Amino acid sequence: MLRTALRASRGVVRTPLLTPSSFTVARRFLSQEVRAKLQDAVSSTPVVLFMKGTPEAPQCGFSRATVQILDIQGVPAEKLKTFNVLEDAELRTAIKEFSEWPTIPQVYVNGEFLGGCDIILGMHQSGELETLLEKSGVIPPVEASDAKVAPA
Template identity: 65%
Template sequence: MTTQTTDNPAIDTIKASVAENPVMLFMKGTAMFPQCGFSARVVQILTHMGVPFKTANVLEDAELREGIKQFSNWPTIPQLYVKGEFVGGCDIVTEMFQSGELQTLFEKNGIAKTPAA
């Protein structure tokens, strides 16, 4: 299967990141140093759940920041992707976590939790 490239290198980077990482979070800052409260909350939820995830810091790259909004047709950051599918932003992830739906989504997609220390 070949991935189509676009005229926008940021979109190509996003497609590759989403395809290569089972749980991918586009956020402001990094997992160790989130730079917005909404990004921090999603990191906190994923960390609490023990789910391994990769992040991309949209503050380091203006093209990436605009590209992710176009890619998902979603205006805000953070954005969480699971197995290539857009899940949502902070409010949606928080609601899914509280209802147990997020856990179900990870289990359904075979995302293994790492045991809590």
């Protein structure tokens, strides 16, 4: 019955196109107080990670992968602060709006939002993450070895 209601006089089904303006976007709009607290949190330590679970017990694969990448990069524990968004539903919602990034985990370096697991993975693979962490003073620069490799 619904199909026949949608049919045009020539038997072609016509449906309206969905456009961005046809969607209603619900935004919470963070208060200045909450925004200031989040800014303090992301600036509190050189590397800040909002994740599901803890580094010792991640609660999702993306959080686990992000922790592993930061570990491979050699980010020292004293320069890394993590927040478990599963412990605080308000934090989980607020950080997504603060960063304008819809997923968790989220990584910040020196108060600057880098991205989620996919971005961190790409930066790791390209060497960009190591360079950024070195320039930010999070990890020491890799020193070139003086040893020469004999030609084969």
